Amino acid sequence: MSAVSQDIKNIAYDIRPATSDDWPGIWAVMEPVIREGETFTWDRDTDEESARAKWMKEAPGQAFVAVRTEDGTVQGTGEFHANQAGGGSHVANAGYMVGAKYSGQGIARALCAYSLKEAKQAGFRSMQFNAVVESNVRAVWLWQSMGFRILATVPEAFNHPEIGYVGLHVMYREL
Amino acid sequence: MSAVSQDIKNIAYDIRPATSDDWPGIWAVMEPVIREGETFTWDRDTDEESARAKWMKEAPGQAFVAVRTEDGTVQGTGEFHANQAGGGSHVANAGYMVGAKYSGQGIARALCAYSLKEAKQAGFRSMQFNAVVESNVRAVWLWQSMGFRILATVPEAFNHPEIGYVGLHVMYREL
Numbered sequence: 001m002s003a004v005s006q007d008i009k010n011i012a013y014d015i016r017p018a019t020s021d022d023w024p025g026i027w028a029v030m031e032p033v034i035r036e037g038e039t040f041t042w043d044r045d046t047d048e049e050s051a052r053a054k055w056m057k058e059a060p061g062q063a064f065v066a067v068r069t070e071d072g073t074v075q076g077t078g079e080f081h082a083n084q085a086g087g088g089s090h091v092a093n094a095g096y097m098v099g100a101k102y103s104g105q106g107i108a109r110a111l112c113a114y115s116l117k118e119a120k121q122a123g124f125r126s127m128q129f130n131a132v133v134e135s136n137v138r139a140v141w142l143w144q145s146m147g148f149r150i151l152a153t154v155p156e157a158f159n160h161p162e163i164g165y166v167g168l169h170v171m172y173r174e175l
Numbered sequence: 176m177s178a179v180s181q182d183i184k185n186i187a188y189d190i191r192p193a194t195s196d197d198w199p200g201i202w203a204v205m206e207p208v209i210r211e212g213e214t215f216t217w218d219r220d221t222d223e224e225s226a227r228a229k230w231m232k233e234a235p236g237q238a239f240v241a242v243r244t245e246d247g248t249v250q251g252t253g254e255f256h257a258n259q260a261g262g263g264s265h266v267a268n269a270g271y272m273v274g275a276k277y278s279g280q281g282i283a284r285a286l287c288a289y290s291l292k293e294a295k296q297a298g299f300r301s302m303q304f305n306a307v308v309e310s311n312v313r314a315v316w317l318w319q320s321m322g323f324r325i326l327a328t329v330p331e332a333f334n335h336p337e338i339g340y341v342g343l344h345v346m347y348r349e350l
Contacts, residue, residue: 041259084216084306087333088343128329130305131259152327152345154303158262168263170327170345 011105012069015114018077022065023052025074029099030055037161039139040095041131041168057081060122064114066098066107075102078111080119083128092124092175108139112146120175127173133158134167147173186280187244190289193252197240198227200249204274205230212336214314215270216306216343232256235297239289241273241282250277253286255294258303267299267350283314287321295350302348308333309342322348 018026027048034051037044046054056063061081065074076098083093096111119127127148132140134153144150148171156165193201202223209226212219221229231238236256240249251273258268271286294302302323307315309328319325323346331340 037261041261041263043260043264046260084332084343085218085221086212086216087308087335088216088306089218090334091329091332125331126329128332131263133262151329154266154301154326154345154347156300157259157266157303159265160262168259170329172329 013066013075013107013110014069015064015066015110018056018063018065020056022067022074022077023056025067025072026055026063026065026077027051029074029077029097032100033097039133039136040097041158055079060124061092062115062118062122064111064118066111075099075105076107076111078115080115080122080124080127082124083130090123090125092119092122092127093130094119094127108142109146112143116146116173116175124175126175129169129171131158132169132171133160134169135160135163140169140171143171149173188241188250188282188285189244190239190241190285193231193238193240195231197242197249197252198231200242200247201230201238201240201252202226204249204252204272207275208272214308214311215272216333230254235299236267237290237293237297239286239293241286250274250280251282251286253290255290255299255302257299258305265298265300267294267297267302268305269294269302283317284321287318291321291348291350299350301350304344304346306333307344307346308335309344310335310338315344315346318346324348 034042057079063079066076078096080092080094082089083091094115098107150169151172152170153167157168160166209217232254238254241251253271255267255269257264258266269290273282325344326347327345328342332343335341
């Protein structure tokens with residue numbers, strides 16, 4: 001585990017493993033994303049304790065945060081873990097969330113880059129996303145620009161609250 | 176939920192929802208499959224209680240069994256459940272296991288057919304398998320013959336205990 005410092009648009013932030021002290025800040029980023037239900041296949045009424053149990057992964061997985069260097073404000077968060085158990089445990093899965101008011105600053109990209117490096121270091125051989133919502137085009141483009149390719153699109157696998165049924169991409173890259 | 180009676184190779188069996196009385200018979204079928212670790216992405220040392228919690232799905236999912244009509248012996252078992260939560264909860268995922276000494280009698284096919292019917296009745300719109308081991312060619316062929324198509328093969332996503340890294344198929348069909 002390591003920390004990465006970045007300075008984008010003059011707002012310096014660090015990416016590092018999450019601690020239990022970070023949880024309130026993580027939840028502040030996470031709750032609107034879950035409630036909105038447009039990009040994550042989580043129950044939209046997931047409560048805070050369940051969310052915490054789901055998100056705060058343990059080794060070889062990891063939960064991590066992007067915090068403003070100046071005051072420790074959590075601007076984004078991510079986690080990775082084994083996508084499957086047993087014979088499938090060398091493939092990582094990951095997720096990332098950025099607070100709405102911090103978007104457009106490159107934080108999602110930096111969180112993803114951090115996870116690629118850390119997952120490889122933890123022994124994972126590749127990373128697979130199971131359910132990238134097709135309509136989340138900025139994310140799809142971003143992951144593609146980071147070396148992920150769309151292996152398949154499961155048709156109508158996501159019921160978007162505004163636009164209805166859209167596909168879920170399975171995306172993949174080696175580490 | 177309903178029961179299906181079949182008579183294949185003169186051994187009559189029923190497929191019906193599993194009850195807690197079925198668990199010892201289910202575990203007898205399941206344990207060798209898990210320990211062997213050639214077809215399921217489960218930890219190979221999964222203990223009985225964890226296996227039970229993982230397998231015995233609740234509505235809208237269901238765990239079910241194929242039992243010999245004559246004496247209630249569990250010959251095979253299956254389960255289905257929502258593959259994702261939230262906006263993805265209309266897509267079912269399913270798994271099936273047949274006892275080694277009962278293979279070749281059409282039980283896997285009958286379990287799958289039962290799950291397709293029951294999952295549709297429970298409101299699922301499609302069924303997705305996330306991790307069909309590429310080397311499990313009989314299963315791949317069987318699911319294809321039942322209308323599933325391979326949407327993608329995640330390269331080297333399964334470490335087979337005998338043949339090493341093989342792909343995991345994502346398979347899919349509408350209900």
